[in-house]
Amino acid sequence: MGGHGLACRFATLDILAADPPDGPFHFVFDRGCFHLFDEPDERARFAAALAPRGLWLSLIGSTEGPPREVGPPRRSAREVALAVEPALEIIELRSSEFRDHGALAWFCLARRRTMPAQSSYGVVASD
Numbered sequence: 290m291g292g293h294g295l296a297c298r299f300a301t302l303d304i305l306a307a308d309p310p311d312g313p314f315h316f317v318f319d320r321g322c323f324h325l326f327d328e329p330d331e332r333a334r335f336a337a338a339l340a341p342r343g344l345w346l347s348l349i350g351s352t353e354g355p356p357r358e359v360g361p362p363r364r365s366a367r368e369v370a371l372a373v374e375p376a377l378e379i380i381e382l383r384s385s386e387f388r389d390h391g392a393l394a395w396f397c398l399a400r401r402r403t404m405p406a407q408s409s410y411g412v413v414a415s416d
């Protein structure tokens with residue numbers, strides 16, 4: 290692909306299927322699908338489609354920008370982080386947009402974890 294000698298195969302899949310056929314994948318691109326789901330077990334399916342250290346790139350409707358009556362569901366950056374952090378290490382989370390209609394989006398690039406994130410409270414000193 291692109292002269293880099295990479296083999297690339299495209300597949301569409303039901304992200305909620307128990308075992309996506311031909312998976313797990315090294316890269317999953319999701320435009321406007323993750324933000325449809327509220328349940329933790331449904332959101333976890335996105336990570337389940339990935340091989341260990343596989344990359345997930347998602348465009349997710351954003352709570353930023355002016356009020357609107359139509360367009361993609363809106364998710365805050367906090368919601369995105371809370372939803373994906375248990376299974377995925379966030380590499381990049383930044384503001385973007387859906388190019389065709391201009392609604393603001395979160396661009397989220399994340400990698401499937403091979404170990405859990407460490408505690409944010411650090412080491413407790415003993416006296």
Ligand SMILES: C[S@@+](CC[C@H](N)C(=O)[O-])C[C@H]1O[C@@H](n2cnc3c(N)ncnc32)[C@H](O)[C@@H]1O
Binds near residue numbers: 306
């Ligand atoms: C808001 S539309 C986004 C469509 C398109 N990707 C775009 O960006 O314009 C949400 C899409 O999620 C798809 N979808 C819903 N449930 C899905 C599932 N379980 N697995 C895969 N795609 C799903 C729908 O078919 C629909 O095309």
